[in-house]
Amino acid sequence: MRVLLVEDDPNDVVRVNAVLERAAASSFTVRTVAAAPAAAHELAAESYDLVLLGLARPALRDGSGFEAIRGLGKALPVIVLSGYDDEDIAVKAVQRGAQDYLVKEGLTVDLLVRSIRYARERHRLLAEQNRRLEHELKIAAFVQQSFLPGSVPQVPGHDIGAHLDTSGQVGGDFYDFIELPPDRVAIALGDASGKGIPGAILMAETQGILRAEAATCATPVELVSTLNRALLRDQNQDRFVTLFYGVLAIPTGRFTFVNAGHPRALLLDGATESALVSTGPPLRLFADAAWEEQTVTLGAGSRLVIYSDGVTEAQDTTDEFFDLAGVRGVVSEHLDCPAAELARNICHAAEEFERESGDPGDDKTVVVVRALG
Amino acid sequence: MALRIGRRDIGPVTILDLTGKLAGEANETLADRIEDLIDTGRTSLILNLRDVSFIDSAALGGLLSTRSAVMKAGGRLRLLNLTDRVWDLMVTTKLELVFETFRSEADAMEGFAPR
Numbered sequence: 021m022r023v024l025l026v027e028d029d030p031n032d033v034v035r036v037n038a039v040l041e042r043a044a045a046s047s048f049t050v051r052t053v054a055a056a057p058a059a060a061h062e063l064a065a066e067s068y069d070l071v072l073l074g075l076a077r078p079a080l081r082d083g084s085g086f087e088a089i090r091g092l093g094k095a096l097p098v099i100v101l102s103g104y105d106d107e108d109i110a111v112k113a114v115q116r117g118a119q120d121y122l123v124k125e126g127l128t129v130d131l132l133v134r135s136i137r138y139a140r141e142r143h144r145l146l147a148e149q150n151r152r153l154e155h156e157l158k159i160a161a162f163v164q165q166s167f168l169p170g171s172v173p174q175v176p177g178h179d180i181g182a183h184l185d186t187s188g189q190v191g192g193d194f195y196d197f198i199e200l201p202p203d204r205v206a207i208a209l210g211d212a213s214g215k216g217i218p219g220a221i222l223m224a225e226t227q228g229i230l231r232a233e234a235a236t237c238a239t240p241v242e243l244v245s246t247l248n249r250a251l252l253r254d255q256n257q258d259r260f261v262t263l264f265y266g267v268l269a270i271p272t273g274r275f276t277f278v279n280a281g282h283p284r285a286l287l288l289d290g291a292t293e294s295a296l297v298s299t300g301p302p303l304r305l306f307a308d309a310a311w312e313e314q315t316v317t318l319g320a321g322s323r324l325v326i327y328s329d330g331v332t333e334a335q336d337t338t339d340e341f342f343d344l345a346g347v348r349g350v351v352s353e354h355l356d357c358p359a360a361e362l363a364r365n366i367c368h369a370a371e372e373f374e375r376e377s378g379d380p381g382d383d384k385t386v387v388v389v390r391a392l393g
Numbered sequence: 394m395a396l397r398i399g400r401r402d403i404g405p406v407t408i409l410d411l412t413g414k415l416a417g418e419a420n421e422t423l424a425d426r427i428e429d430l431i432d433t434g435r436t437s438l439i440l441n442l443r444d445v446s447f448i449d450s451a452a453l454g455g456l457l458s459t460r461s462a463v464m465k466a467g468g469r470l471r472l473l474n475l476t477d478r479v480w481d482l483m484v485t486t487k488l489e490l491v492f493e494t495f496r497s498e499a500d501a502m503e504g505f506a507p508r
Contacts, residue, residue, distance in 0.1 A: 213450035215417075258458035262450070262486070281486040301487040305457070329450065339446060341478075382449065 021048050024062060027074035028054040032124055036072065036101065042129045056088035063095065070136060071098045086116045093117030097143035099135055119143060161189040164220055167227055173197050173205050175270055179390040181360025183367045191383035192219025193328045194227045198234040203270045206234050209387050210263040211328045226251065226261050240265050240278040241313040251304040260302040264326050273318040273391055278311045283329050288351060289322035318391040325351060330382030331366060334374040342370045359388040395419060398426055406505050408439045416449035427459050436468020437505040443474035448482060473501045
């Protein structure tokens with residue numbers, strides 16, 4: 021078995037090697053490096069089965085030791101060899117991904133060999149479990165993608181487009197278009213709070229109810245109220261859904277909407293900009309909530325831009341936000357762009373903005389409606 | 394930047410001075426911290442958000458739950474010094490009508506019953 025020993029104290033290197041050499045039943049090939057960065061380099065170049073990570077008191081105190089565990093433990097089982105006998109630190113090391121925490125003072129052949137054997141087995145089981153979860157997440161992502169409308173409605177006099185990028189495999193954002201014959205179309209963009217699977221489940225529930233109820237509700241405010249009542253049947257109160265929902269009357273361009281706690285949408289008409297701000301709270305928070313309904317007209321040449329907060333809250337390395345200024349910038353750069361392309365460009369610009377920050381950010385969704393001249 | 398939490402006890406009132414972003418894992422860190430305070434009987438709580446640059450929607454939901462937990466324990470949770478961005482989020486979600494918000498520490502302290 022190939023073991024990488026990360027240890028900067030020459031006395032400890034000798035001690036650990038001596039213990040491993042006495043382990044007659046198992047044969048170990050040990051290579052030693054002095055620090056975690058060198059270990060990462062070594063692991064990239066050579067194949068190993070396990071890492072023994074020696075951590076001194078300063079590294080455990082300043083947190084760099086835990087970072088090393090997190091980094092190295094992604095690929096291989098890591099056993100911490102510490103000079104510091106402290107239960108809390110041991111627990112923290114295991115929480116960060118270490119398979120075991122052994123104190124160098126009491127190290128024996130039996131203890132180390134048993135620890136190595138168990139560490140490898142646990143790591144193998146964990147990797148298998150992760151692979152299975154990863155596979156199930158891929159299926160969930162595929163199912164979630166299928167919730168999105170397969171096509172965008174072809175609306176006379178209008179060009180409608182949408183784009184959605186999830187920050188993880190599954191997300192809490194959604195958009196939808198529901199045709200309401202003979203001459204109306206409903207447009208929805210929602211964001212369920214919470215990332216990952218909890219957000220995705222709430223998103224699926226919301227979108228399912230919305231689709232079922234949209235055709236039977238006479239007005240946006242009726243739809244939003246119905247949706248709120250249905251979502252409130254669940255008890256867990258800390259998760260909610262923001263929703264921008266509007267109905268476009270195709271012949272007149274009149275757009276009647278409710279903004280349920282969602283970021284303001286922008287209606288851009290030449291040099292004039294109107295903000296379609298929140299007209300009530302998010303869904304699933306209050307049983308007695310009320311929403312106001314508003315109507316605007318999408319005049320020829322105007323563009324309606326609806327987005328989720330993942331767009332405006334994208335942050336760069338200096339913690340600056342993409343903000344509405346970022347959205348406006350993309351729109352003004354692509355004045356004659358088709359709706360779908362503009363939606364995609366806005367999402368991509370926000371992603372580009374936050375790329376260097378290392379933060380995966382939030383889901384990003386944009387719906388654009390262009391009233392053609 | 395991860396969330397840093399400073400604590401000040403002024404009589405029966407505990408002020409938590411938060412610095413950083415209230416998002417992701419920081420949400421749980423804060424909830425755990427407040428749960429510990431409730432367990433020790435400190436339920437007159439002020440969250441000083443002067444140096445909180447950003448609150449995400451999950452954290453906002455977390456604050457609602459925390460507020461409920463504090464109220465259930467017979468206490469109150471007040472928010473102090475909201476930045477423009479955080480205030481904008483409160484207005485958008487209409488939660489400015491739910492949370493007690495203050496611009497000065499003296500005002501936020503007022504009305505907490507002495508023990």
